[in-house]
Amino acid sequence: MSVTEGLLVRRLVLVCGPVSLASPGPFERVSARPAKAEIDPLLAAHPDVPLVVAGTDADLAAVVVRLLRKGKLASTPVGLVPAEASEVARLWGLPTDHDRALEVALSADPQPVPVARDDAGGxxxxxxxxxxxxxxxxxxxxxxxxxxxxxxxxxxxxxxxxxxxxxxxxxxxxxxxxxxxxxxxxxxxxxxxxxxxxxxxxxxxxxxxxxxxxxxxxxxxxxx
Structure with a gap:
């Protein structure tokens, strides 16, 4: 087992929509901006496992909504492998190269960053x-x-x-x-x-x- 494969065992990687990663996985393939029907069963099947979202900022936001609704936001670290230009990556100094971003998302420690809510539930x-x-x-x-x-x-x-x-x-x-x-x-x-x-x-x-x-x-x- 490679180092990357070993790290993947300890973190659940969600590949959103058409995004592709060079690493062989294992990954969970989900829709772009995945909703309750896809994310909640994965959270139940993998309790207390950090998540990695390979996708857009909107994909990350969709996953964050489900963590918030399930009361798991503060207890579930989340990484991001940006699929395109990412404000999240720019704001918080995350790498944008896929390979480097995946490496960081699988191995680095989390830092708390603020999340905004709106009055439409997003x-x-x-x-x-x-x-x-x-x-x-x-x-x-x-x-x-x-x-x-x-x-x-x-x-x-x-x-x-x-x-x-x-x-x-x-x-x-x-x-x-x-x-x-x-x-x-x-x-x-x-x-x-x-x-x-x-x-x-x-x-x-x-x-x-x-x-x-x-x-x-x-x-x-x-x-x-």
Whole structure:
């Protein structure tokens, strides 16, 4: 048995959608953005086993949702082998090369990193965005927007839980605010969570720090 194969025995690798890995496995093949029907039986069959998600940030978010719903978020380390450009990898200093990312995900220790929830039952592990809109937004008690915005970006941040950047002018990037919660009331607009557009427009939206952190395998102690 190779070193990689030995590590695979101790961590459950979920290969999501069309992603392929050079290593021979064993892996569990699941759908892109796997849901309850696929993930919950695997969690029951492999209790207390760290997970490795080979996929996109959205695939990771889907797995995190199931861990959160089962009360296993704080106790189950999770690694990521990014399938494409990854905000999670950028934020927390994870390797993006498949072979190196798999090696780290199978062998490194976890670090706690914040996870954001929203009022539609989802989570945010990388970046959330809105395009051009008009409305009012608050970061905790601080007014972040009144009127039009060209874009809004939100991502997990270790300081308070979330970082928010509102761009109002064509060339004005806007300051970055840290907050525990971001609340928006606006004319109909569509949020994007970890690269996936929400299925409908909304007039109200909230992202807020979850009470428990994700135990992300291989994450840097310093945020990037």
């Amino acid at each position: 989570v945010l592990v990388g970046k959330g965005t809105f395009g051009a809109l008009k409305g009012m937004a608050y970061c905790d008690d601080t007014l972040a927007l009144r009127g039009p915005a060209r874009s809004i970006e939100v991502w997990p941040d270790r300081e308070l839980g979330l970082a928010v950047q509102v761009r109002t002018g064509r060339f004005k990037r806007g300051e970055t605010l840290t907050t525990r919660a971001f609340q928006l009331a606006c004319e109909p607009a569509r949020p994007t969570r970890d690269g996936v557009p929400y299925p409908r427009t909304v007039e109200r939206w909230t992202w807020y720090r979850h009470t428990e952190d994700l135990q992300l395998i291989g994450a840097s102690a310093q945020q990037h």
